[in-house]
Amino acid sequence: MSFLFPRASIPPKRDPDSAWNFFDGASRTWVVQSDEHSFTSGHFLKHSNPHTGAGRSSTITPPYHWHIYQTERFDVQSGVLCYLLNGKEGKLLAGESVTISPYQYHTFWSDPESGVDLVVHISVSGGPNTGFDDTFIHNFYGYLSSAVMQGKSPKLLQMLAFLDHADVVLADFPLWTGRLANIVLGRWIGRGLGGLEVEYKEFSEKSD
Secondary structure: OOOOOOOOOOOOEEOOOOOEEEHHHOEEEEEEEEOOOEEEEEEEEOOOOOOOOOHHHOOOOOOOEEEOOOEEEEEEEEOOEEEEEOOEEEEEOOOOEEEEOOOOOEEEEEOOOOOOOEEEEEEEEOOOOOOOOHHHHHHHHHHHHHHHHOOOOOOHHHHHHHHHHOOEEEOOOHHHOHHHHHHHHHHHHHHHHOOOOOOOHHHOHHHO
16 A cells, blocks of 8 residues: 555755755755744746756646635746746746735746746745745655655645645645545545655754
8 A cells, every 4th residue: 555655755955055955956945034924935946957947847836726824925036937826827027026815726937938047935924824834845845856856756645635734725626626635635544544744754854
C-alpha cells in the first residue's frame, strides 16, 4: 500500500542566506515577514528552467485553486508574473500587485516570454488558519520537488492532505466538491488511515 501512502524523502537544500532551495535552485523561498495576522514569503522562479520557466505548464505552477478564508496578495519585485483569476488572465510587472479574496479561483506563473527571473512577494492574511505559512511552503514544495527530482509523480492523497490543512481547495473538482475531496481523501484516508503527515522533519527547520 506504499504507493497510496508515500512518505517524505529527499529534503530541499538551504542556501547560505537561509532561503529554501527547490528543484536544484530553480526555485527559492524565504520569509519576508510573519506575525499573528499575516505571513509574507518571497519567491524566486528561474526563467530558463523547465520546472519554473515553462509558463503555466511549469512543474511549480500551483493548480487552479481557491482559499476558504485567506486573502492573498502578489507583489512583484522583479520580472513578470502571469496569473489566472476567475478565468481571466493578467500580467504584473515590477511594482505592480493584485489582491485575491477568498473563494476566487486563481493560479500564477512566471512569464516565459519575459526572458528574466521572477521575484514575487506573496502575502496571506485572514481566517482561523494562516494556511500559506512557512511550514506549508516547506512541506508542499519540498514534497513536490523531492518527488519530481526522483522522477516520480506526486501522489494525490498527500497533496490533498497538504491543501486541506492549509484551507486551500482545488477548483477543478466539479460543483465545489474539492473541499469534500480534501476532507475525505486528504484528511480521513490520507492522514487518518494512511498516516500521511502535513509537516515532515525532512522538510522543516528540524532537518538542519
